[in-house]
Amino acid sequence: MNTQLLRPPGIDVGVLLRRWRDRRGVSQLQLASRADSSARHLSFIETGRAKPSLALLLRLTEQLDVPVRERNTLLVAAGFAPVYPETPLDDPAMGVLSGELERLLAVHDPNPALVHDGLYNVVGANRGLLALVSGVADHLLAPPINTMRLTLHPEGMAPAIRNLAQWRAHLLDQMRRQIAVSGSAPLADLYEEVAAYPVADSRAPEPAAHAAYAVPLLIEREGGQLLSFVSMLTTFNTPLDVTVSELAIETFLPSDQETAAALRDMLGEVRPPEAGPGSR
Structure with a gap:
């Protein structure tokens, strides 16, 4: 089994989004439609020609059913602060x-x-x-x-x-x-x-x-x-x-x-x- 980290240091959010989309077997058109965007804009994001807004990125990760921990990873890769806290149970x-x-x-x-x-x-x-x-x-x-x-x-x-x-x-x-x-x-x-x-x-x-x-x-x-x-x-x-x-x-x-x-x-x-x- 490949144990390579999902996000090597310095990787672009577009690459991460494309990996999750491929993992889920969803086309750009399908994902863009579900996330209220366009396939053209999603293509630009995946190739690094555009950056997603915070709201769009959250919609994309939700539609791709990205685990909460990895949603934070994508947010950081896009230049945003993590949205989801990680609170110890003894807090x-x-x-x-x-x-x-x-x-x-x-x-x-x-x-x-x-x-x-x-x-x-x-x-x-x-x-x-x-x-x-x-x-x-x-x-x-x-x-x-x-x-x-x-x-x-x-x-x-x-x-x-x-x-x-x-x-x-x-x-x-x-x-x-x-x-x-x-x-x-x-x-x-x-x-x-x-x-x-x-x-x-x-x-x-x-x-x-x-x-x-x-x-x-x-x-x-x-x-x-x-x-x-x-x-x-x-x-x-x-x-x-x-x-x-x-x-x-x-x-x-x-x-x-x-x-x-x-x-x-x-x-x-x-x-x-x-x-x-x-x-x-």
């Missing part, structure tokens, strides 16, 4: 949001749930999730905890995942799609790292443990107990902050009654987490 301005995320995670118990950023670094987790990660190597639990490393590293959860090849393929495909959408070089670097982890032989999953409606995550606990989950991702609509735009809440729902019952039993074995969203 007082994020106090309400952080508190609501903590409450949301707690409500999901005993089902495992976490909040991660655009690089899959964990910024919050509930007790149900802590029950699943017991026994992994300490270095994988050092902040910032990364969910992809935690899941796929041979010293992490990988040995306990019964359908590792299937789940690994799902996660790597998810990352590839995100890289294609965002153009994130750090995410591409993370992909290269976790894709290179050795894959140990895993036993074939029991057919009865499959969920008919989604790819399951099958985890074998000590004693041979098999837990079966399906995962669900939730993101924020119309975010106006870079940090918020990259947050995702992932919930692991039990796909059978045995797993649901086991989670209720496991919850009593785990102490509440000491830190919530915003901790690193």
Whole structure:
């Protein structure tokens, strides 16, 4: 995978716009029409013969569905100040949001749930999730905890995942799609790292443990107990902050009654987490 930065130093905003337009498979005429401009003017912008106004550039990035972080990159390349702030979750301005995320995670118990950023670094987790990660190597639990490393590293959860090849393929495909959408070089670097982890032989999953409606995550606990989950991702609509735009809440729902019952039993074995969203 190409890990070249989306915007090398000194590159013109027109070149960046053309790259995003090519990435989205949109013609100049289509984009200009959607952004209330003309194909001629857009052509001049892409070739450096004209500079877009702030209002037009914001419309173009919106129509191209450019990620919020990269919209700031295009604005700076055009000579404008960034429009979208990047506020840490532990900032007082994020106090309400952080508190609501903590409450949301707690409500999901005993089902495992976490909040991660655009690089899959964990910024919050509930007790149900802590029950699943017991026994992994300490270095994988050092902040910032990364969910992809935690899941796929041979010293992490990988040995306990019964359908590792299937789940690994799902996660790597998810990352590839995100890289294609965002153009994130750090995410591409993370992909290269976790894709290179050795894959140990895993036993074939029991057919009865499959969920008919989604790819399951099958985890074998000590004693041979098999837990079966399906995962669900939730993101924020119309975010106006870079940090918020990259947050995702992932919930692991039990796909059978045995797993649901086991989670209720496991919850009593785990102490509440000491830190919530915003901790690193």
